[in-house]
Amino acid sequence: MAEPRIDVRKTHKLYLGGKFPRSESGRSYEVTDSRGRFVANAALASRKDARDAVVAARAAFPGWSGATAYNRGQVLYRVAEVMEGRREQFVADVCAAEGLARRAASSVVDASIDRWVWYAGWTDKLASVVGGANSVAGPYFNFSVPEPTGVVAVIAPQSSSLLGLVSVVAPVIATGNTAVVLSSRSMPLPGVTLAEVLATSDVPGGVVNLLTGDPAETAPWLASHMDVNAIDLCGAGADGLALEVAAADNLKRVRRPQEADHDWTAEPGIDAMTSFLETKTVWHPLGL
């Protein structure tokens, strides 16, 4: 009789600067499934991890924002391709995290993959939609272009562990921002799998940094961080007010908390992108 195989259990880690480190604090916390059964230990990110993530995101910003929109679109589409290849793992993750039946979880994964495709197609079109030439009353050529705001902190939805997460991360990076993402406290594992997809999809290291743990602990450090340009308070809930106050220290662009019953399956619209864009207007005289 064959010897029973001992399965290989996974230590879940942070995704930071393109690598998978443990929390510098050495801490972890127990993740349970929707019925409260132990699933795994996840890294419990610290203030230092959050600050390291900002450094990584800032370092990645010039390269990612300077990449052509076509290139960013290719990379985002690649994320969809790689997710498709790992869909069984995502379905299992979502089943466990959100307590969905297999079929429902499968449709969540479908929608999440399709969302990447949707945003992949936006990268080289948004400037034409929200920018353009302005008819000024003088001999000048004048045009406006959208540009990424910079480093964006994202507090992911607490109850939509994959589709909600993708819906707040993809629009931020599609336009050339880099992101520090705090995943759902109680359902971090679909996000950890997503991080593994990002790491193998030509997304440059540091463009997305994903921290598992307790946003109530780490979000205040991001909200008050002077090298973070914007914050999406999507999953912040009641903490949103204090975080918005802290964000005023350097006038971060703030997206306020979404309602808990937000329908993530609906077509997103462009607000999630335009909230983290700056409009730049350039003038030049006309003449011979």
Added chain:
Amino acid sequence: MAGKPLLSKPVLSKHWEYAPAPESRSVVSLLPSYGLFIDGAFVDGGAGSGSFKTINPATEEVLTEVVEASSADVDRAVAAARKAYTRTWSKMSGRERGKYLFRIARLVQERARELAVAETLDNGKPIKESRDVDLPLVAAHFFHYAGWADKLAYAGFGPNPASLGVCAQVIPWNFPLLMLAWKIAPALAAGNTVVLKPAETTPLTALLFAEICQQADLPPGVVNIITGAGATGQALVEHPGIDKVAFTGSTEVGKAIARAVAGTDKKVTLELGGKAANIVFDDAPMDQAIEGIVRGVFFNQGHVCCAGTRLLVQESVADDVVKALKRRLKTLRLGDPMDKNTDIGAINSAVQLGRIRAMTDIGEAEGAERWSPKCDLPARGFWYPPTVFTGVTQAHRIAREEIFGPVLSVLTFRTPKEALEKANNTPYGLSAGVWTDKGSRILWMSQHLRAGVVWANTFNQFDPASPFGGYKESGYGREGGRHGLEAYLHG
């Protein structure tokens, strides 16, 4: 002061002896006092209100007395705006709203000379600027947004864009009527009603604008003007009955507003401070660049948030540029703002003059070299000569902090990348200038400068069709053009 120039001869020029050419102030007849403009009528301040005088900063003469609105007055104004929104303005078709704005634009044009004189009297800016820059832009702004009122569905904010409700608008003293236009025109076009507070030191043209609203038969309560100082503004932006805050002013107050609205549904746009770099490369068209530097920082006495206060000049031409700049500054004429030949008018207030003096003293104390053309300042009023600091480093406070006066800091660079790094080394990001003959360099610099407006081979150009606003701590949201509508609509 009518017909009697403040200075009998030009101060800064030895080349020309211009005869005084004062604009007549007889086109403006001011009342001894003004009330608040609430619900279509001028009314007295209620319980808790006070009053204060507004003066001509060029002479310190009292122009008129206005109400310092109390929080009870703010309540009244917000209630009037809400009523007008609910009962009238939000129900009116865009086409009809637009026609009111066209009427206002025409009335501004008809009363342009009077408004320009009033602006110069109250603000201290040269009449040639209020006449040739402020007022034409005010009328153009109302014209531009009048045309948007019935075309909102085509503006790219969804097929059924909706107005927000009542807007609280707080504006600064540097371009009083122009900032009013930037605020009120898009708000009304989008179907909102407004309560606007002009700056404490420059309430006059906003009160004359209230008369224009009456002349245009604008429904009562659509526009309400309340005068006052910081406390009135604070009561307004914190009022629970408003849906939107639009503020132009200091970054410090902007941050306080961002904190105050946290956790509410109020939409916010902030147009704040700046410390713009004006970058001159060695191949720049030099004569135009010198004019651009002067226009960039001495326009409106440097009371301009997007002023090009940091001159970054390529090392190889730095000496020549500074020399040419000083020669040009000697020809500027400082004095009576009502004189049509005046280039540099009065500093807006004693408080602002004190700030400019303090900052320039710090510049000297920190080791930069101060220079001003020989310049007699009038005995009365608030005046500061055009000033250039050379030998400035990035660590100097005059290179980091907004001075909001006619003060230029000169720094040098060797390579485009160094210029870019220095230009972006600021918490602000409102505007920037680039002077070079090389097209690809203009576009590369424009792309990498972290600023909302980039002027290439020009500076300080404004147009109602052109979005204006900052990156980073210069605020958020845009004013002007299609982009400016977004601040006043729900998608």
